[in-house]
Amino acid sequence: MGSAPATVGEIRRAQRADGPAAVLGIGTANPPTCVAQDDYPDYYFRVTSSEHLTDLKAKLTRICKKSGIKQRFMHLNEELLAANPDFTDRALPSLDARVDIASAAVPELAASAAAKAIAEWGRPATEITHLIFSTYSGARAPSADRRLASLLGLSPTVSRTMLNLHGCYGGGRSLQLAKELAENNRGARVLVACSEITLIAFYGPEGGCPDNILGQALFGDGAGAVIIGADPVSPVERPLFEMAFASQTTIPETEDAISMEITKGGMEYHISNQVPRLLGSNVERCLIDAFDALGVSAKWNDLFWAIHPGGRAILDHIEGVLGLDDGKLAASRHVLSQFGNMSGTTVIFVLDELRRRRAAKQEGEAPEEWGVVMAFGPGITIETMVLHAPGSLEGN
Numbered sequence: 001m002g003s004a005p006a007t008v009g010e011i012r013r014a015q016r017a018d019g020p021a022a023v024l025g026i027g028t029a030n031p032p033t034c035v036a037q038d039d040y041p042d043y044y045f046r047v048t049s050s051e052h053l054t055d056l057k058a059k060l061t062r063i064c065k066k067s068g069i070k071q072r073f074m075h076l077n078e079e080l081l082a083a084n085p086d087f088t089d090r091a092l093p094s095l096d097a098r099v100d101i102a103s104a105a106v107p108e109l110a111a112s113a114a115a116k117a118i119a120e121w122g123r124p125a126t127e128i129t130h131l132i133f134s135t136y137s138g139a140r141a142p143s144a145d146r147r148l149a150s151l152l153g154l155s156p157t158v159s160r161t162m163l164n165l166h167g168c169y170g171g172g173r174s175l176q177l178a179k180e181l182a183e184n185n186r187g188a189r190v191l192v193a194c195s196e197i198t199l200i201a202f203y204g205p206e207g208g209c210p211d212n213i214l215g216q217a218l219f220g221d222g223a224g225a226v227i228i229g230a231d232p233v234s235p236v237e238r239p240l241f242e243m244a245f246a247s248q249t250t251i252p253e254t255e256d257a258i259s260m261e262i263t264k265g266g267m268e269y270h271i272s273n274q275v276p277r278l279l280g281s282n283v284e285r286c287l288i289d290a291f292d293a294l295g296v297s298a299k300w301n302d303l304f305w306a307i308h309p310g311g312r313a314i315l316d317h318i319e320g321v322l323g324l325d326d327g328k329l330a331a332s333r334h335v336l337s338q339f340g341n342m343s344g345t346t347v348i349f350v351l352d353e354l355r356r357r358r359a360a361k362q363e364g365e366a367p368e369e370w371g372v373v374m375a376f377g378p379g380i381t382i383e384t385m386v387l388h389a390p391g392s393l394e395g396n
Ligand SMILES: CC(=O)CC(=O)SCCNC(=O)CCNC(=O)[C@H](O)C(C)(C)COP(=O)(O)OP(=O)(O)OC[C@H]1O[C@@H](n2cnc3c(N)ncnc32)[C@H](O)[C@@H]1OP(=O)(O)O
Pocket: 059, 062, 063, 066, 067, 068, 166, 167, 168, 169, 210, 211, 214, 218, 258, 271, 272, 273, 274, 275, 276, 309, 310, 311, 312, 313, 314, 341, 343, 376, 377, 378
């Protein structure tokens, strides 16, 4: 007689991972053109032939000075702009040309970041089981996830998910989905790729359109990739962060506070000047709920922090309401200063910077055990994830 058939419960337990999902590799990439923030107003008004709009140039200069940004990287350079002069005028139907360029450039940038994440992970790309791709530049199918899978030589059975127009919470959303996939599919190895290029939303200045001026001061291009998996295979896989808890919260009555829309002249967006205040008054509730759910009592200054640096004022508000010590948001401020707001990608750069800073801690300086990732975007949506430094989850 054979053994008794397994119950559905036993099958489910066998299908699920034993341990929590963990970050097993991180990679980032930027296009080659780097623009200093101090030079950007001159550059932008010159290439859009708008030097006569002196008030708007003065406004952009004021915002750039207060942005906390020193430089940004961009795929769109003067050569590309010369070949596509319609990009400077939002009234002209330039979407086709923008989508053509982005359809190639977005997955290629993602592939550069992913190659670094895969190298750190240490296993072949063909062992990736799932791919989650997030971008605001996707407007075609098959889309960037399909192209990235080809560029990296992923298996034809890789299970792909595309997230479009999640804006700045795309990175946080992708990480949460990757956690769920890794924990519910034993042996799964999930590649998260976020890739954003501002070319889709570049056009000249217009009176009465302060959102565009703000966006011109804030946004930059970049790609970030993360490999996520549970039950790391020693000694090849080394967890950088364990993902202990994740949630999404929508702030009521804020549908109009951040919006993005693809139009014939490129992507238009609106960012209310209330965003820093709205986030500042809602993040603590998300954090309290997250740590309550885990049954961990946390003092905010005892945590490590990876906050999406949507703008300098957002970081200032969050620091203020949580009473964070100077330096607690250093990884976020550093990424903002060196790359600007790369939308959904930015939080991956912050995680990368954070792990470098933690590794560089001096002997005797104990790195924090628990930490938080937060990302924000249209909705207003707040993504919250609690991370745990590897090595001490068991026994807690
Ligand atoms: C796209 C996504 O999905 C998610 C995102 O990340 S969206 C982007 C989120 N980022 C933001 O919301 C930006 C947050 N704001 C900031 O960081 C800062 O307000 C700032 C750097 C823009 C300005 O710094 P500040 O200390 O507030 O300076 P302040 O002197 O008050 O304002 C400077 C100018 O910025 C303008 N400004 C501030 N917020 C603005 C907004 N949301 N839209 C347009 N203009 C804005 C002010 O009106 C002011 O203009 P004037 O100089 O003409 O009066």
